[in-house]
Amino acid sequence: MMSASLPSATIRPSASLFFFHHPKLPQTAASSQKTHFLLLSTAAPNSWPLPTIPCLSSSSSSSLSPQEEEGKGKTERGGYEGTVEDLTVPQDWLVPSKALQESEWLRETLHKWLDDEYCPEPTNEEISRTAARSFYESLMAKQTDLGDILLKMVGELETLSYQQSFHGPFSSANAAVRLITLRMDSATRQ
Numbered sequence: 001m002m003s004a005s006l007p008s009a010t011i012r013p014s015a016s017l018f019f020f021h022h023p024k025l026p027q028t029a030a031s032s033q034k035t036h037f038l039l040l041s042t043a044a045p046n047s048w049p050l051p052t053i054p055c056l057s058s059s060s061s062s063s064l065s066p067q068e069e070e071g072k073g074k075t076e077r078g079g080y081e082g083t084v085e086d087l088t089v090p091q092d093w094l095v096p097s098k099a100l101q102e103s104e105w106l107r108e109t110l111h112k113w114l115d116d117e118y119c120p121e122p123t124n125e126e127i128s129r130t131a132a133r134s135f136y137e138s139l140m141a142k143q144t145d146l147g148d149i150l151l152k153m154v155g156e157l158e159t160l161s162y163q164q165s166f167h168g169p170f171s172s173a174n175a176a177v178r179l180i181t182l183r184m185d186s187a188t189r190q
Contacts, residue, residue, distance in 0.1 A: 048050065060076070087146040087181060089139065107132035110176050118166040119134035127167075130156055131176040150177045 081175055092100050111128035118124075134153040143149060157169035 013058065029088065050092050085123070087184075088144040089146065089149070089180070089184065090187065091144070094139055094142055102139065102180075102183070103132040103136035105178060105182055106176060109179050109183075111171075113175060113179060114167070114172070121165060123160070123165040126160055127157060127172045131159060131172060135176070135180070146177055146180065149180075150174070153177070 089102075092098055107128045110131055111124055114124040115121075116126060131153055134156045135149060138149045138152055143152070153173040153176060154169050157172050160169065162168045
């Protein structure tokens with residue numbers, strides 16, 4: 001049974017950075033305790049009270065073996081309850097002709113979306129062309145994970161100038177990937 005409890009963790013101030021050590025995370029070489037999350041703060045050290053963060057933890061007196069514990073919560077599709085499955089493009093999009101078709105669709109759709117969402121500007125054409133090229137290259141490299149495609153796209157969009165624009169590389173790449181997921185969703189419904 002899951003219950004709200006406070007982990008036996010420590011929080012140490014160090015200048016304006018705080019390290020949160022959680023006892024159930026893997027060991028690191030940097031600490032004799034467990035892995036730490038780095039929490040950034042712009043406040044001076046010790047100038048504000050540290051929050052109490054409740055967390056859900058399962059009973060430590062589980063009678064399940066590590067293998068049984070690992071398999072607990074699996075769904076019929078192989079995923080786990082409460083987890084997010086990876087988003088991947090369909091395998092047929094990796095065929096060169098289909099990859100070209102999908103990247104051209106992205107170029108046209110993203111350009112229209114940018115014009116409608118913000119305002120028509122020359123940068124929109126450059127953004128949509130760069131995003132479509134990046135998407136095509138990812139598909140030709142057999143890269144199907146949308147997270148990887150997004151990161152590659154952001155990197156390529158960062159080379160453009162956004163001085164005269166209402167948006168930037170991250171918002172543009174996020175919009176492109178959102179459009180791709182909508183396209184994938186509509187393709188699976190047909």
